[in-house]
Amino acid sequence: MEFLLWVSYLTITLATILLFLRTLILRHNRRVYNLPPGPKPWPIIGNLNLMGSLPHRSIHSLSKKYGPLMHLRFGSFPVVVGSSVEMAKFFLKTHDVVFADRPKTAAGKHTTYNYSDITWSPYGAYWRQARKVCLAELFSAKRIESYEHIRREEVRALLRDLHAASGRVVALKDYLSAASLNVISRMVLGKKYLEREVVHEGEVVTTPERFRWMIDELFLLNGVLDIGDSIPWLGWLDLQGYIRRMKKLSKMFDQFLEYVLDEHENRMCREGESFVAKDMVDVLLNAASDPSLEVKFSRDSVKAFTQDLIAGGTESSSATVDWAIAELLRKPEVFAKATEELDRVVGRGRWVTEKDIPSLPYIDAIMKETMRMHPIAPMLAPRLSREDTSVDGYDIPAGTRVLVGVWSIGRDPKLWDAPEEFMPERFIGSKIDVKGQDFELLPFGSGRRMCPGYSLGLRVIQVSLANLLHGFAWRLPDGMTKEQLSMEEIFGLSTPRKFPLEVVVEPKLPADLYVSAC
Numbered sequence: 001m002e003f004l005l006w007v008s009y010l011t012i013t014l015a016t017i018l019l020f021l022r023t024l025i026l027r028h029n030r031r032v033y034n035l036p037p038g039p040k041p042w043p044i045i046g047n048l049n050l051m052g053s054l055p056h057r058s059i060h061s062l063s064k065k066y067g068p069l070m071h072l073r074f075g076s077f078p079v080v081v082g083s084s085v086e087m088a089k090f091f092l093k094t095h096d097v098v099f100a101d102r103p104k105t106a107a108g109k110h111t112t113y114n115y116s117d118i119t120w121s122p123y124g125a126y127w128r129q130a131r132k133v134c135l136a137e138l139f140s141a142k143r144i145e146s147y148e149h150i151r152r153e154e155v156r157a158l159l160r161d162l163h164a165a166s167g168r169v170v171a172l173k174d175y176l177s178a179a180s181l182n183v184i185s186r187m188v189l190g191k192k193y194l195e196r197e198v199v200h201e202g203e204v205v206t207t208p209e210r211f212r213w214m215i216d217e218l219f220l221l222n223g224v225l226d227i228g229d230s231i232p233w234l235g236w237l238d239l240q241g242y243i244r245r246m247k248k249l250s251k252m253f254d255q256f257l258e259y260v261l262d263e264h265e266n267r268m269c270r271e272g273e274s275f276v277a278k279d280m281v282d283v284l285l286n287a288a289s290d291p292s293l294e295v296k297f298s299r300d301s302v303k304a305f306t307q308d309l310i311a312g313g314t315e316s317s318s319a320t321v322d323w324a325i326a327e328l329l330r331k332p333e334v335f336a337k338a339t340e341e342l343d344r345v346v347g348r349g350r351w352v353t354e355k356d357i358p359s360l361p362y363i364d365a366i367m368k369e370t371m372r373m374h375p376i377a378p379m380l381a382p383r384l385s386r387e388d389t390s391v392d393g394y395d396i397p398a399g400t401r402v403l404v405g406v407w408s409i410g411r412d413p414k415l416w417d418a419p420e421e422f423m424p425e426r427f428i429g430s431k432i433d434v435k436g437q438d439f440e441l442l443p444f445g446s447g448r449r450m451c452p453g454y455s456l457g458l459r460v461i462q463v464s465l466a467n468l469l470h471g472f473a474w475r476l477p478d479g480m481t482k483e484q485l486s487m488e489e490i491f492g493l494s495t496p497r498k499f500p501l502e503v504v505v506e507p508k509l510p511a512d513l514y515v516s517a518c
């Protein structure tokens with residue numbers, strides 16, 4: 001007995017000495033980094049205590065104190081934030097390839113088939129190929145052009161629905177979200193799922209309510225700050241219940257996507273040689289069966305890409321248009337200028353088409369100004385450094401999470417006169433564009449991981465915004481002044497208005513235009 005006790009003591013002592021020596025050796029071998037300045041982190045939580053419900057605003061205030069390159073800790077993970085044009089260029093252009101990875105999050109794991117989509121997949125051959133197929137096949141100018149009739153029909157349907165509600169108070173976002181979800185469903189899935197129940201072999205695959213719920217839940221869960229993403233050893237407890245919800249959602253999505261893929265494959269088989277890809281799922285299935293691809297796409301890849309396209313294309317454009325109308329309701333003089341341009345270029349006898357857009361610089365300026373003040377992803381999607389780098393004498397070790405504060409850049413008084421003022425005129429005659437080349441304005445990001453759907457997103461925003469301004473006179477509900485209109489946002493996968501924008505519209509064009517067939 002005594003001998004056993006003695007052996008236990010000896011084992012514990014030896015283990016402690018070994019652990020101590022290992023720590024010493026690791027500490028000795030570890031490079032001493034000169035990290036960028038930042039607030040002192042707390043044990044376990046790091047600087048999470050400094051993040052309010054709007055992390056981009058919290059980070060903006062901190063970077064005013066610590067500068068445009070700041071070091072933070074989110075739980076046990078190092079985070080670096082760049083919030084100047086120079087830093088954005090450093091991360092997204094000069095060293096883009098070093099920062100082209102994404103951190104592993106619970107949402108990526110549980111809602112995108114274990115990081116099989118484009119947004120969350122790690123930098124490497126799989127992601128490169130997915131992106132290549134995406135850009136060549138889904139977002140080529142020809143493919144986007146071929147879906148013009150879908151955008152036209154759905155924008156007309158939006159205008160018709162708003163016309164039917166004219167004179168009444170409506171929550172604009174409901175109409176905008178339905179329109180962009182219909183556009184993206186038709187382009188990606190081949191049909192709308194917001195209109196009717198889908199039953200397959202006696203089983204309900206989805207209902208309009210369930211489809212809407214699934215999209216909303218996907219957005220919410222991809223935007224939440226799950227504790228396990230910052231403090232991994234607490235992850236298994238799922239204290240916030242997000243993991244449980246992610247698993248439930250991914251099951252429901254999988255059932256739906258399986259049905260969609262089966263339906264598409266059946267058409268492929270039926271049509272054989274004469275099969276022509278009609279929607280993006282067709283294109284993805286074709287790519288998955290291409291034997292010449294270096295990295296094979298599995299069925300899960302196709303489902304993950306499909307889900308990615310639906311998520312990427314839905315909320316971003318409707319939230320941007322919602323913000324634009326809210327800003328215009330506070331600035332009647334901007335409304336008047338937009339109306340003047342539309343009357344002059346388009347005239348009151350017809351709707352605006354995509355071909356008119358290049359002739360509408362003021363509408364374009366309104367869109368840019370909206371994206372400057374209300375970028376949908378105020379710190380882009382997080383990146384992850386793949387190797388040690390340094391900038392301005394500071395080190396950024398491999399494995400650091402990187403955020404680019406495009407919201408802060410959009411409000412930098414060194415770059416913009418009166419940055420808190422909504423002034424589309426600042427873009428008239430300016431060369432600054434939103435396409436990732438001008439680092440003052442980066443609503444779609446830049447570099448290798450820049451949004452691949454940007455040209456599609458721009459078209460949807462421009463044509464719906466122009467027609468909404470062309471077709472209606474807008475006002476706030478009776479008794480509400482423009483000063484009372486809240487401009488608060490919420491933070492998530494996108495950054496929409498906190499309070500729904502309630503408006504009253506009155507038609508401006510001849511009545512037959514609103515009811516005419518699409």
Ligand code: HEM
Pocket residue numbers: 118119120131308309310312313314316317320376377380381382443444445446448449450451452453454456457458461
């Ligand atoms: C107003 C419209 C849109 C905005 C503001 C927007 C914004 C963004 C931003 C900021 C990123 C992250 C870029 C980065 O990490 O640097 C992104 C990525 C992405 N977006 Fe968009 N987006 C829009 C429309 C779309 C559309 C229409 C689609 C597809 C149908 C789409 C699909 C994607 C995908 C797949 C990624 C991930 C790219 C990658 O990680 O390689 N987006 N988007």
